[in-house]
Amino acid sequence: MAAVDVMTPSVVFWYLFMPAVLLWYAYFRYSRRRMYELGDKIPGPKSYPIIGSAHELVHVRSAQDVYKIFWQHAKDLPWDTPLKIWIGPLLYVGLQDPRDVEVILGSNVHLEKSDEYRLFRPWFGKGLLISSGEHWRSHRKLIAPTFHLNVLKSFIEQFNHNSLEVVNKMRREAGREFDVHDYMSQTTVEILLETAMGVSKREQKSGYEYAMAVMKMCDILHMRHTRFWLYPETIFRLTKYFGEQKRLLGIIHGLTKRVIKSKKEGFYKGLRGTLAVNSDIKMSENATDAATDAATEDTGMSYGQSSMLKDDLDLDDNDVGEKKRLAFLDLLIESSQDGVVLTDRDIKEEVDTIMFEGHDTTAAGSSFFLCMMGLHQDIQDRVCEEIDEIFGDSDRPATFQDTLEMKYLERCLMETLRMYPPVPVIARTLREEATLPAGYIIPAGCTVTIPIMKVHRNPHIYPNPEVFNPDNFLPEAAASRHYYSFIPFSAGPRSCVGRKYAMLKLKILLSTILRNYRVHTTVPEEDWQMTADIILKRADGFRISLEPRKSKVPRRWKSAA
Numbered sequence: 001m002a003a004v005d006v007m008t009p010s011v012v013f014w015y016l017f018m019p020a021v022l023l024w025y026a027y028f029r030y031s032r033r034r035m036y037e038l039g040d041k042i043p044g045p046k047s048y049p050i051i052g053s054a055h056e057l058v059h060v061r062s063a064q065d066v067y068k069i070f071w072q073h074a075k076d077l078p079w080d081t082p083l084k085i086w087i088g089p090l091l092y093v094g095l096q097d098p099r100d101v102e103v104i105l106g107s108n109v110h111l112e113k114s115d116e117y118r119l120f121r122p123w124f125g126k127g128l129l130i131s132s133g134e135h136w137r138s139h140r141k142l143i144a145p146t147f148h149l150n151v152l153k154s155f156i157e158q159f160n161h162n163s164l165e166v167v168n169k170m171r172r173e174a175g176r177e178f179d180v181h182d183y184m185s186q187t188t189v190e191i192l193l194e195t196a197m198g199v200s201k202r203e204q205k206s207g208y209e210y211a212m213a214v215m216k217m218c219d220i221l222h223m224r225h226t227r228f229w230l231y232p233e234t235i236f237r238l239t240k241y242f243g244e245q246k247r248l249l250g251i252i253h254g255l256t257k258r259v260i261k262s263k264k265e266g267f268y269k270g271l272r273g274t275l276a277v278n279s280d281i282k283m284s285e286n287a288t289d290a291a292t293d294a295a296t297e298d299t300g301m302s303y304g305q306s307s308m309l310k311d312d313l314d315l316d317d318n319d320v321g322e323k324k325r326l327a328f329l330d331l332l333i334e335s336s337q338d339g340v341v342l343t344d345r346d347i348k349e350e351v352d353t354i355m356f357e358g359h360d361t362t363a364a365g366s367s368f369f370l371c372m373m374g375l376h377q378d379i380q381d382r383v384c385e386e387i388d389e390i391f392g393d394s395d396r397p398a399t400f401q402d403t404l405e406m407k408y409l410e411r412c413l414m415e416t417l418r419m420y421p422p423v424p425v426i427a428r429t430l431r432e433e434a435t436l437p438a439g440y441i442i443p444a445g446c447t448v449t450i451p452i453m454k455v456h457r458n459p460h461i462y463p464n465p466e467v468f469n470p471d472n473f474l475p476e477a478a479a480s481r482h483y484y485s486f487i488p489f490s491a492g493p494r495s496c497v498g499r500k501y502a503m504l505k506l507k508i509l510l511s512t513i514l515r516n517y518r519v520h521t522t523v524p525e526e527d528w529q530m531t532a533d534i535i536l537k538r539a540d541g542f543r544i545s546l547e548p549r550k551s552k553v554p555r556r557w558k559s560a561a
């Protein structure tokens, strides 16, 4: 009788609920038994039932804290061993050996971005960076050729024009220390508008407002990556950050909408996308292209990619049809005319993706480069000597051929991207198992992270990895390394589509700055505060000062004689 008395509804609930939970957990473990079995064979920190090693993340404040915790466990492991960590039921496997990295990045199977990229969806929708499956494949096929070298050559005038403009704007800073990233951000947005988007930046209001909104948006995404309780959309929507995100996306999407509108109006007025390379130039340039391709291979110049690595940006010129010679937005608008290949929404998502990927990365890369020049005056001397040899005292703009001759500058740029890769880590979700050369099997369902910065600073690959040494990219040094040991632009089928664009633009922008200014800095490298709010940056600002190298900065270029 007493037993019946205590059978209140809540007691009954717990009697039923607890076994149900246990049963569900047993089933959950059983259905993932292969994952646990394989995960157990990969070295990693101690993990407890249900929480895994999540207790280690309790005091995490930033993404760097997560990586520090992750990689301090790798300290006692051989450098070529993968590392696993369980965060609750989620298995993360980090790879540091280029041979392992190749298994994932070089594959045509492991192409899906990890769940962490989901937070970008309100911003990019199904844009190239985060989409998957057939949607990604067909868009990649369409978009990659719009960044072919032949199209990029038609942007050289805008690269030159905008570079000189920023050099002139920075005159107001001459003699005092300032944060060069603000200038690099604005100019990279404006260059993108005038090149890939093919619209006048004057019509689009300032690129500065857009760049600042992107920076704040990255702060919010970064915060959500580290404060796990803000991950679920329902909880995030209850916070003040949701309102702020909405406001910022208003600015960001406002610009992309204006860009597309202006481009479409031009299109309907009959200003159809001009072929980036007209047929007369094409004839003469095909010959130069062949020479260029040979030159780039011969001298180890590879547009920011390790030698031997080829991707869809290295398509033979003859494989690129006439229609595909259009610049990015021209091609998208053309392709959307019947609504079959692309919808208006597809265009917006791709424009948002390119506007972000194309500006913040190169703004960080160029700012790091200038700081490195400030720190290493002897290396800056050599870059300036090379530039002076190419341009002498002239006020002429750079040509494509000039950029091929900037071999030492290119080595400094690659060394900067090695030490400070703007995208410091990337991640994939595995849908199928992957076997690493050493025999470890990474289970399906786990997240593979590739810490690009860690791969680039491996002392077994780069002697003295903490020292800035452009000779790491002498052709013979590069040829002796595994080709997945330099991956600032990722590599393989999902590599960066803007790789060649970025390298060409950076060479013109940076050489123009160094033709006009000597760069100094007073902040030693060990005092730099790094932050990886999606893109790697200096939290203390990219502080440099500029000393004019010429008595007068030209207002505009003199045309090449």
Ligand code: HEM
Residues within 6 Å of the ligand: 128, 129, 130, 140, 196, 353, 354, 357, 358, 359, 361, 362, 365, 421, 422, 423, 426, 427, 487, 488, 489, 490, 493, 494, 495, 496, 497, 498, 499, 501, 502
């Ligand atoms: C220094 C400059 C740059 C660096 C270091 C860089 C780096 C990268 C990396 C590492 C990825 C792979 C990301 C991942 O797997 O999560 C990527 C992808 C991508 N990048 Fe870049 N990028 C740069 C410049 C650019 C530029 C200038 C553009 C366009 C104009 C661009 C467009 C893209 C796009 C669309 C993707 C996604 C490709 C795909 O998934 O198929 N990037 N970039």
